[in-house]
Amino acid sequence: MNRTFVEIRERRLSLSNLGKDLYPSYGFTKGRILEYYRRIAPFILPHLKDRALTLKRYPEGVERDFFFEKRCPSHRPAWVKTAEIPQDDGERMTVCLVNDLETLIWAENLASVELHVPLARINFPETPDFMVFDLDPGDRAGILECARVALILRDLLSRMELASYVKTSGKKGLHVYVPLNRKETTFEDTKTFSKAVAAIMQKHYPDLVTAKMAKKERNAKVFINWSQNDASKTMVCVYSLRAREKPVVYFPLEWRELENPAGLDDPEKLQVTHSEALSRAEKKGDLFQEVLVKEQKLPHL
Amino acid sequence: MAGATIWKGYIHFGDTDVPVKLHTAIKEERIQFHLLHKRDQVRVRQQMVCAYEKQPVPAEEQSKGFEVEDGKYIIVDPEELEQTAPESSRMIEVHEFVKTGQIDPIFLDRVYYLEPDITNIQGKGYNALVRALKEMDVTGICTWTMRKRSYLGALQARGRVLRLNTMRYADEVIPVESLQLPDVPLSEKELKIGSELIEKLTAAFEPGKFENEHEKKLQDMIEKKARGEKIAVLVPRRLKPTESDQLLQVLEASLKKAA
Amino acid sequence: MAVQGIWSGTISFSLVAIPVRLVTAVEPGRVSFRLLHKKDYSPLTRKMVCPKEETKVPRDEIVRGYEIAPDQYILMTDEELESVSPERSRTIEITEFIDMKEVDPIYYDRPYYLVPSKGGEKAYRLLVEVMRRTNRAGLAKFVLAEREYLVAVTPRDGALALTTLHYSEEVLPEEDPSPKKEKITADEESRIKKSVKKMIEDFDPGKYANERRKKLMDLLEAKAKEKAPVEAPAVEEEEGEGPADLVAALEESMRKVKEKR
Secondary structure (H helix, E strand, C coil), X not given: CCEEEEEECCEEEEEECCCCECCCCCCCEHHHHHHHHHHHHHHHHHHHCCCECEEEECCCCCCCCCEEECCCCCCCCCCCCEEEEECCCCCEEEEEEXXXXXXXXXXXXXXXXXXXXECECCCCCCCECEXXXXXXXXXXXXXXXXXXXXXXXXXXXXXXXXXXXXXEECCCEEEEEEECCCCXXXXXXXXXXXXXXXXXXHHHCCCCEECXXXXXXXXXXXXXXXXXXXXXXXXXXXXXXXCCCCCEECCEECHHHHHCCCCCCCHHHHCEEHHHHHHHXXXXXXXXXXXXHCCCCCCCC | CCXXXXXXXXXXXXXXXXXXXXXXXXXXCCCCCEEEECCCCCECEEEEEECXXXXXXXXXXXXXXXXXXXXXXXXXXXXXXXXXXXXXXXXXXXXXXXXXXXXXXXXXXXEEEEEECCCCCCCCCHHHHHHHHHHHXXXXXXXXXECCEEEEEEEEEECCEEEEEEECCHHHECCHHHHCCCCCCCCHHHHHHHHHHHHHCECCCCHHHCCCHHHXXXXXXXXXXXXXXXXXXXXXXXXXXCCXXXXXXHHHHHHHHHC | CCCCCCEEEEEEECCEEEEEEEEEXXXXXXXXXXXXXXXXXXXXXXXXXXXXXXXXXXXXHEEEEEEEECCEEEECCHHHHHHHCHHHHHEEEEEEEEEHHHCCHHHEEEEEEEEECCCCHHHHHHHHHHHHHHCEEEEEEEEECCXXXXXXXXXXXXXXXXXXXXXXXXXXXXXXXXXXXXXXXXXXXXXXXXXXXXXXXXXXXXHHHHHHHHHHHHHHHHHHHHCCCEECCCHXXXXXXXXXXXXXXXXXXXXHHHHHC
């Protein structure tokens, strides 16, 4: 195993196997993954801060099995911030908090290509900071349908005085976030609200939208998954790399990108590669910043 | 007397088989506290509640799942995962022997005494095994399945008896490196005085001289409270830490005191 | 280490006092399962329930009590518990040093590490180093939570390890098997020794951990092939669209949205 040592803010890290290709179909080594995360760090860290990290590790590359770990690996440096959360069996589980660059690099050195975090922060586990809609097109639906649904959803939310933000998800899906950032909000609130929204969407656009999970319902429709609004659920963090064939990024989009129908028949067009992600973020800043700061109240609850 | 027999099995390696009985070696008797509901002082109970239905779910309606992806589970019978050998196997299989000195005690967990099981007609070989392990100064690393769980263990001889320790796995032990302790230079003088002080304070290990005094005091306090008497709440004082630049002087003063 | 420790206080020997924190040295690695509701795989959570009132009890309403008679309890606060042995709750006072080799490992209970707090780094390092040079361990008594422990403080790879020990009254005497004394034949002895010799290896704890993990992954993979992982259904079974007010407001908004489109 070959090792390299780096120092970040006087903390020493041992990095291994930087030359290993973790995206074999495309060609993207672990070293390049680390480089991506190092550069995207100023944008991704605020979204990871104080949230229990779920690691999805791909030590053998994205085309092989992954390890799903909620527990913070015990072989960690002292400076990795952790927290303890109570578990079902009465035991307490130690989780990692990625609150600084060196912890991010340490986690990436473990080949945690994708970073998943809960909707609530560690000290307020029952208070969601935002409400999410996971738009998942069925087999015969595509990015075009998904974008349509996202735009209608945005309009509907906007009429309810709620601003929303969108990021790419997977091959042709989208995630819509509604920032809340109020300590009075509960998961009960976000679940009730999002479920009602999904039901209304299905009611008025039955050929386009389904609010039911069953696969047979989806097909040519877009499934609005509202059940992610739960204390036990996690979402892949914005700016995280995707662990599939190509190193694309879960990247925030401007709503106008979805409004432009031309180019939406090719799902590839909306995918943001690692290099695009870096140049776009460095140029335009964090388009998802409002998700962390904007305070909104869910009405009519 | 020794603890109860909790299990019977046989040690196996090569063409050696030694039937044994496992006994507990430690008996802890401590004052037990219960968790109570403040309002009515009734003991609280634990219940498994369904996240969605919000109703308690009895054991027979529960199954165990291993989370492989967010919200997705593979239903498993944990016994399948926990066992390396079928439940019915009574074999304590020794996979290798290592020099006893190589095993850092941090890896040893619970300990059991092994007694030869003479009810088993194959009941021989125990003493020979004890002698061999002692003379060669080795420990057997083994695995076995007991009460639906599989264990990694260390088989050792001590005196005329065999002991079986369950062992911790390497990924369960926090490595010292992760503590990231700072490196601080020490002078030869400090080290010399320090070592002399330790030698002066050295005594033979006599475990019998240590008693659990706290237990008695706690019992007294509980009884006092039960009688309705007031308990004095004492705030312990904190010792003033030794300043780094005072260390040598404090060591010298300690040495003087110990003499 | 983890941001929170288990305890913080002082460790002392003679006149030297070192501020320290106690942290765990072992993290349970047992595979953790989620308990699920058999019928729909929804996850279960543990709740503390008061059987009398049949309600859930939040953490701050739970207290510790000692049973003196059936259903009669004496409650103890944390301050009162600390008052039982106040000095020992704050200080690990090493009263003597021993040769660790004299300690039968049967006395070992749980392992911890001590980590120096600010200002104690030098004295900490000194204690580690001199114990290492003299091959000694420090013995102390120390109260953690409601229990008093006899502990051994030892140098380990440059750190102070603290191991709680069992009291001698807690260690059961061994059964001496000598009544069942068998004659050991020279043959038998050499046969066993030969077998053992063939199986001597270096101690490699990492090896067993990797094997265990691999076994787990293999089994899960095999199971995943038989049957796809199950997922708890979202609460779609629930009837109703939601609170009436909300639904009405949504309907009104949706009407406006459709007009514009």
